Amino acid sequence: MAQEASERPRGTATSGRDLVLDSVVKRFTDFTAVDDVSLTIPAGSFFALLGPSGCGKTTTLRMIAGLEQPTSGTISIGGEDVTRLAPHQRQVNTVFQSYALFPHMSVLDNVAFGLRRRRVSGTQEKAKAALDMVELGHLGARRPFQLSGGQQQRVALARALVNRPAVLLLDEPLGALDMKLRRQMQVELKAIQTDVGLTFIHVTHDQEEAMTMADTVAVMNKGRVEQLGPPRELYELPKTAFVANFLGKSNLMQGSVQEDLGGMIGVDVAGVRVLVPKDRATTHSGRVVAGVRPEKMRILEASDPVPDGVNQLLGDVVDASFTGISTEYLVDAPGVGLVGTFSQNLGQKPAAPGDKVRLVWDPEYTFGLAGDEDAAEGVDAV
Numbered sequence: 551m552a553q554e555a556s557e558r559p560r561g562t563a564t565s566g567r568d569l570v571l572d573s574v575v576k577r578f579t580d581f582t583a584v585d586d587v588s589l590t591i592p593a594g595s596f597f598a599l600l601g602p603s604g605c606g607k608t609t610t611l612r613m614i615a616g617l618e619q620p621t622s623g624t625i626s627i628g629g630e631d632v633t634r635l636a637p638h639q640r641q642v643n644t645v646f647q648s649y650a651l652f653p654h655m656s657v658l659d660n661v662a663f664g665l666r667r668r669r670v671s672g673t674q675e676k677a678k679a680a681l682d683m684v685e686l687g688h689l690g691a692r693r694p695f696q697l698s699g700g701q702q703q704r705v706a707l708a709r710a711l712v713n714r715p716a717v718l719l720l721d722e723p724l725g726a727l728d729m730k731l732r733r734q735m736q737v738e739l740k741a742i743q744t745d746v747g748l749t750f751i752h753v754t755h756d757q758e759e760a761m762t763m764a765d766t767v768a769v770m771n772k773g774r775v776e777q778l779g780p781p782r783e784l785y786e787l788p789k790t791a792f793v794a795n796f797l798g799k800s801n802l803m804q805g806s807v808q809e810d811l812g813g814m815i816g817v818d819v820a821g822v823r824v825l826v827p828k829d830r831a832t833t834h835s836g837r838v839v840a841g842v843r844p845e846k847m848r849i850l851e852a853s854d855p856v857p858d859g860v861n862q863l864l865g866d867v868v869d870a871s872f873t874g875i876s877t878e879y880l881v882d883a884p885g886v887g888l889v890g891t892f893s894q895n896l897g898q899k900p901a902a903p904g905d906k907v908r909l910v911w912d913p914e915y916t917f918g919l920a921g922d923e924d925a926a927e928g929v930d931a932v
Contacts (some may be wrong), residue, residue: 567593567628567641567716569614569749574623576609583609585773586623591751591766593628593716596743598752598764602796602931606773611719611753615644627716641716647725649706651694657681658690661709668713680712681705683742700731707739711746720752724759736762757797761785769793771928785843787917789832794841794919795928801889802841802925807834814913820885824861825913837921846915847891849879852906860910863889867905881907 569591576584584606591597599607612618614625616637624633632640643664651660662677670676681687684704694702703723710718723739724732740763743750754760760767761781768778769792777784777793788794791802805824809816815831817824817840824840831838842861856862865883876892877900883889891909893900901907 567749569593569717569751570624570626571610571614572624572626574610574613574625575621576606576613576618577621582773584613584620587773587775588623589768589775589778591717591749593749594747595765596740596750596752596763598754598760598767599770600754600757600760600767600796601770602755605770607753607755607770608721610770611644611721611751614717614751615642615719616640642719643710643713643715643717644719644721645703645706645710645723647722649694649702651702651705651709653694655693656690657686657692657694657697657705660694660705661690661712664709664713676712677708680708683711683746684708684738698731699727700735703727703735704738707742711742711748715748717749717751720750722754723752724754724756732759739763761797769796771796771931787830788841789919790927791839791919791923791925792928792931794917795926796931799844799890800841801844801847801891802839802919802923803886803889804837804921804925805840806837806921810834815918817918819863820883822863824916826916826918827914830914830916831918833918833920839919839921839923839925841917841919842911842915844878844890845892847889847909847911849881849891849893849901850908850910851901852908854908856908856910859913861913861916862908862910864906864908865889867901867903867907870901870903872900877901879907881909883909 571587571589574584574587599610601607613620616635624631626632627641658677661680662673665673665676678687681690684707686701686704724735736759767781767784769776771792777789785797794800803819805817805819807815808818813828814825815828815834817826817838819840826840828834863883865881867879868882869880871878876894879891879901881889889909
């Protein structure tokens with residue numbers, strides 16, 4: 551089923567240049583790379599296409615850019631159908647992971663290149679202003695090879711922004727940077743997008759990157775949009791096992807609905823009752839998959855008193871990994887399998903492999919998926 555994202559981020563001004571993909575399909579011979587994708591991306595938003603390699607996100611970006619033609623469906627910007635327009639005829643610019651800077655030109659000339667080709671007046675002044683925007687105005691005379699990776703990335707961004715496109719496409723733009731610089735650039739990219747107010751569409755396989763910067767994230771899998779929404783909503787309330795596993799970690803447990811408790815359903819998971827809020831479950835009867843994020847659980851000694859109204863599982867610790875701020879535990883719960891949880895290191899006695907423990911969590915953190923979901927889907931996706 552095609553899905554749409556039509557909510558405009560709060561505080562975003564309407565420019566009338568929303569990007570709309572309507573039932574877009576892209577086939578390569580006998581392979582369908584993008585399968586019936588419909589999206590409305592509000593003007594001025596920071597939108598992320600997130601998914602593993604081969605999910606269709608880059609092909610979608612290339613169709614928006616005009617570098618690939620859809621097999622069927624349409625793409626429009628501000629109500630204008632651009633599906634068959636050449637890349638240079640669209641109000642779109644792309645920043646690639648490779649930066650694609652001209653090595654024989656100065657930084658300033660790289661930024662001014664597109665303006666000169668279009669014979670725009672005030673080329674030098676506009677190029678200098680774009681460099682100032684990315685805080686590189688003092689390096690305009692240098693050549694790209696004299697800059698660091700992060701500085702080259704900013705030059706590529708300035709070169710794209712100087713043309714004031716309706717839509718700026720970012721194709722894994724931070725992939726070549728080291729972790730520290732990558733995180734710094736995440737903050738700076740978001741700040742620049744907020745400042746210029748243009749639509750940014752960011753393609754990435756990095757969950758943290760998408761969730762840090764984007765107003766809305768579309769999680770793609772096998773050519774389709776599995777789920778889209780604000781990052782927190784996707785993380786807290788995944789609708790499929792793939793989303794639950796691809797965005798962080800999840801404990802997914804097969805069960806069946808035994809009780810209707812009004813606002814809750816009671817799910818039998820290996821003989822233990824697990825409560826799931828109805829508004830956090832995709833189905834309210836029959837087979838279901840109950841899920842909970844590891845950090846929502848607490849680990850107690852098996853003999854500790856259990857708070858009222860919580861969900862709980864008994865099990866044996868099979869692994870404890872100290873990570874500094876917390877310890878990650880793997881607990882073997884009979885009939886359920888391995889369950890993961892994190893415990894902050896606050897001075898308490900840590901559990902050790904072989905200890906019998908109780909995992910407890912508030913029912914409000916449980917979510918419910920369809921019973922035919924594969925609990926392992928998305929675990930190894932990269």
